[in-house]
Amino acid sequence: MTDSNTSSSRDYRSSAVRAIQIERDAIEALEHRINGDFTRACDIIMACKGRVVVTGMGKSGHIGNKIAATLASTGTPSFFVHPGEASHGDLGMITPQDVVIAISNSGSTSEVVTILPLIRRMGAPLISMTGNPESLLAKEAAANLDVSVASEACPLGLAPTSSTTATLVMGDALAVALLEARGFSAEDFAFSHPGGRLGRRLLLRVSDIMHSGDKVPKVLETTTLSGALLEITRKGLGMTTVVNDSGELTGIFTDGDLRRTLDKSVDVHTTNIDQVMTRNGKTIQADQLAADALNIMEELKINALPVTDSEGNLVGAINMHDLLRAGVI
Structure with missing residues (x-):
């Protein structure tokens, strides 16, 4: 047999x-x-x-x-x-x-x-x-x-x-x-395949999936660290943007910043966010491809990005979960 x-x-x-x-x-x-x-x-x-x-x-x-x-x-x-x-x-x-x-x-x-x-x-x-x-x-x-x-x-x-x-x-x-x-071109191909992963990577813009308006986590530079943590919790993006009195983006505070801050035994109730935030952090413009946001996050090993317009004004925020839900990843 x-x-x-x-x-x-x-x-x-x-x-x-x-x-x-x-x-x-x-x-x-x-x-x-x-x-x-x-x-x-x-x-x-x-x-x-x-x-x-x-x-x-x-x-x-x-x-x-x-x-x-x-x-x-x-x-x-x-x-x-x-x-x-x-x-x-x-x-x-x-x-x-x-x-x-x-x-x-x-x-x-x-x-x-x-x-x-x-x-x-x-x-x-x-x-x-x-x-x-x-x-x-x-x-x-x-x-x-x-x-x-x-x-x-x-x-x-x-x-x-x-x-x-x-x-x-x-x-x-x-x-x-x-x-x-x-x-x-590859972008022409994507227009024929909008439902596929390639189509999403080549057609989807940051503005299509970012959080905007009241959904953007945002605090003033004079906000205490505890107040910033409340904003992070409310908005659920794992970060908050920081702006000055004129509304200009001056920094970002993330979960990673929080871990580094706590290692220094900082008082969360008396310390202002501008003392512990990351200044001149990486941003992305709203008209860029969502795939560009993914590349930046993977390269810098971060999970979220503030979104700005062509003038540098804060208009939104995006994180890795947004990219995952949109099928960019």
Whole structure:
């Protein structure tokens, strides 16, 4: 029984490794097909006044969906249209200002071929991704991206494996080339992903999550240490800002300052806060990224920051818990 199990495990591994090697070879072959047709496809999409419409049937359709999503999230507006549904009304989603990317490994998928005359009549430029450069689809296209493979990873040569991988990688190559040509930035990417951690780090401002108004812990320089401690407790940020009679920020008093003060046996009822506060402490401006606040806190090993406007006036306060709740951490 043990020998049988061991043999079976070895067979699983050899099959998996063979599949990976075949698909790796299929990907490597694509490098030599980044040619004039690829450049032409990029130029066509860059000149597009509408959107890129991706279509494909079966497994090609699944890959097309992913390619459309990748294009859309990297600066090229795009969506997927099922070719079968296109023949029953969804063709109305395509306009002459759009570019169509049609995917078919054989280049002769009937549902795709059926809508080619209509796309041609409409005047929308056609880019094909096929495994057969001599196919009808490839010849109809203004640019054909060759995604042919020597063999499928499936030993029967039936299940789309290497061919779908090659198509997916070619789609990624197209998206990245367009991304760089557009000068698409990390902040642009964040606008397409506002719900993700990257989006929050690149879009969220300190002003969006800071405490303001009466929620900002604040005491005068003449306030006693005991009075400052009451303010810290009331506001719950683990610190209080300190201002002068003109309302200008002159210092900050934190839990860390309290520990250092108590080590000196200071009388909390008679000592004014300006005698024990930290002067010229680090601040952050309200229009800065929340991620900047996190970087400052981590670098200085502190848990809170006063927030100022461009004139240096105190407008709020932010602490590590605020960043955690906002998903910046």
